[in-house]
Amino acid sequence: MPETDLDLLIKAARASGEIAKKFFQTEPKTWDKDDGAGPVTEADLAVNTYLEDVLRTARPEYGWLSEESLDDTKRQSNEYVFIIDPIDGTRSFIEGSRTWAHSLAIAREGRVTAAAVLLPMRDLMFSAALDQGATLNGRPLGVTGQDGFETSEILATRPALQSHHWRAGTAPEFSRHHRPSLAYRLALIAQGRFDAMLTLRPSWEWDIAAGALLVSEAGGTISDKTGRSLKFNNVDPRLNGVVAAGLNLHTKIIDKLAAT
Known part of the structure; x- marks a missing residue:
């Protein structure tokens, strides 16, 4: 069977985790982005390079939007687009905290159709495909039924x-x-x-x-x-x-x- 978009994202997220772990708690090189946009590390860039190569090779017809890539508005002419944050929570990554994630999504005509969020240091893989439900490490997810502020x-x-x-x-x-x-x-x-x-x-x-x-x-x-x-x-x-x-x-x- 052909690899689904969700399968592709999950596999790429797991590989991203292995790349990022090599830099984690090793004092990676860090730079400050222009206009106060926050820090970026060599780990962010290494993961981004990997993802852009692997994902765009697998789906060359898809557009590309990533925090760590120069934006090309030609992506708007694509029916599908990858929307990627190589490391979400870069400051936590720099500080040595485990609460950072790889966030990978595919959108079709403005609507997200597949998603994977991996916290590699916590072994948490969240994933979802449109109209197929959301899971954590394969187990179905559901939001709470809370409807009042005071106890929320x-x-x-x-x-x-x-x-x-x-x-x-x-x-x-x-x-x-x-x-x-x-x-x-x-x-x-x-x-x-x-x-x-x-x-x-x-x-x-x-x-x-x-x-x-x-x-x-x-x-x-x-x-x-x-x-x-x-x-x-x-x-x-x-x-x-x-x-x-x-x-x-x-x-x-x-x-x-x-x-x-």
């Missing part, structure tokens, strides 16, 4: 609590948590470990694409911060924030957010 466990950064983000001028009461990798945060929503995830700043597609499919295939709802459906492979690959949760809690979060 929500992944959010401190800036998301700032008053201008909320209609009432203050954030509702909830238990706030954080993980450095956006892809992992979304995977944890799909797993049901937390009730919701929200980031209210512009968010890069490569941080979100794979996790977005995990959430939706686990029965959750994901949108930008205004409630609009997410569309990928945009000319400007930034989304207007992200809110992910079960349907009821998602609706309540969107209702309380300022319409910006």
Whole structure:
């Protein structure tokens, strides 16, 4: 049988993990990107080189969007596009923390169809294909049914609590948590470990694409911060924030957010 897109992503993610492990906790060379875009290491670049070679060789007709590659807007003329973050959580990688991930997705005409998020140091492989459900190490995933703020466990950064983000001028009461990798945060929503995830700043597609499919295939709802459906492979690959949760809690979060 021909290799499916999901099989391709899973295999590539596992190989990426082996590459990254060779640099992990070895003080890899590190550079700061322009315009305060954060750090990049030789591990990020090595994984990106591997993925671009292997994935584009396997699917030469697919476009390419990666955090560590120069963007070519010709990708918009492709029906399918790879959306890749070679290492999501680079700062954690540099610090020697195990909470970093490889985030690999394929989108067709703006909609993600296959996704793999691997945390190699935790042996966690999250994967999903459109209309086929989401899994963690082969086990089916499902979001929580939480629908109230007061008892909810929500992944959010401190800036998301700032008053201008909320209609009432203050954030509702909830238990706030954080993980450095956006892809992992979304995977944890799909797993049901937390009730919701929200980031209210512009968010890069490569941080979100794979996790977005995990959430939706686990029965959750994901949108930008205004409630609009997410569309990928945009000319400007930034989304207007992200809110992910079960349907009821998602609706309540969107209702309380300022319409910006």
